Amino acid sequence: xxxxxxxxxxxxxxxxxxxxxxxxxxxxxxxxxxxxxxxxxxxxxxxxxxxxxxxxxxxxxxxxxxxxxxxxxxxxxxxxxxxxxxxxxxxxxxxxxxxxxxxxxxxxxxxxxxxxxxxxxxxxxxxxxxxxxxxxxxxxxxxxxxxxxxxxxxxxxxxxxxxxxxxxxxxxxxxxxxxxx
Numbered sequence: 304x305x306x307x308x309x310x311x312x313x314x315x316x317x318x319x320x321x322x323x324x325x326x327x328x329x330x331x332x333x334x335x336x337x338x339x340x341x342x343x344x345x346x347x348x349x350x351x352x353x354x355x356x357x358x359x360x361x362x363x364x365x366x367x368x369x370x371x372x373x374x375x376x377x378x379x380x381x382x383x384x385x386x387x388x389x390x391x392x393x394x395x396x397x398x399x400x401x402x403x404x405x406x407x408x409x410x411x412x413x414x415x416x417x418x419x420x421x422x423x424x425x426x427x428x429x430x431x432x433x434x435x436x437x438x439x440x441x442x443x444x445x446x447x448x449x450x451x452x453x454x455x456x457x458x459x460x461x462x463x464x465x466x467x468x469x470x471x472x473x474x475x476x477x478x479x480x481x482x483x484x
Contacts, residue, residue, distance in 0.1 A: 305347040308332055310339030314440070316376045321347055348435075350427040353392055355406035356441070356452035358419045358463075359470045362403035363452035365424075367392035388448070390455045394426065402432040409434045418470035421449050 308331040309319040318338040320331035335342040352375050356363035367389040370379040379385040392399070406422035413420075421441040425433045441449045443464075453463040 306344050307347050308335050308342060308344050310335045310337075311341070311343040311436075313338045314438070316374075316380065319376065321374060323347075348425040348427055348433040350425040350433070351392075353394075353402055353424045353426055353432070354448050354452070355403055355422045355424060356419070356449040357406060357410045357422065358449075358453065358458075358466065360407070362407050363449075364391040364455040365394065365399050365402050366390045366448055366452050366455075367394070368448070388451055390451050395430075398426060398430050398432070401430075402426065405432050405434050409437050413437055413439060416474060418474055419449065419467050421452075 304325060305321060305323040306328075307319060307321055308328070310317070318335045320327070320334055322328050322331045332342060332344075352368040352370075354366045354368060356366075368375050369387040369389065370376075371385055371387070373379065375386060394402075402424050405424060409422050410417070410420055417439055419441075421438040423435040423438065425435060427433065441447065443449065450460050450463055454460070458466060
């Protein structure tokens with residue numbers, strides 16, 4: 304303890320519980336199982352929540368997410384003013400590079416084919432990044448995190464959408480037999 308209990312294929316932090324007391328584990332598991340099976344139980348890492356967008360094999364600027372209270376749950380993601388976003392994140396160049404490198408490795412581990420995504424990371428008190436998850440279909444509204452990172456890299460929302468389409472049209476196709484088609 305503490306641990307995080309979550310349905311691994313659910314989005315928007317739905318069904319996630321941070322469990323600090325062993326007696327709370329059964330209800331946290333029940334909540335996560337409402338949304339998915341299997342359920343993931345992982346060590347909780349205390350620190351600053353960050354996210355790294357990936358576009359065309361390149362890491363975008365790091366975004367720091369600061370919920371006004373608690374953790375970055377569904378309410379803090381979709382309630383105006385419930386969270387603050389710092390782009391680029393106010394961290395040193397070594398921490399930035401480390402998080403971007405970790406994000407690229409995690410993103411590539413998902414396999415070939417994806418041209419964009421987002422990797423969530425916790426930066427602990429010692430400056431170490433811990434990958435939380437890879438978002439293979441991140442939010443794509445003008446206020447979502449990937450567009451915020453792209454804007455910091457010089458791509459407005461329209462240019463980001465065009466770039467995703469270009470990359471998608473030009474990526475190798477995977478055929479039924481597992482090879483390129």
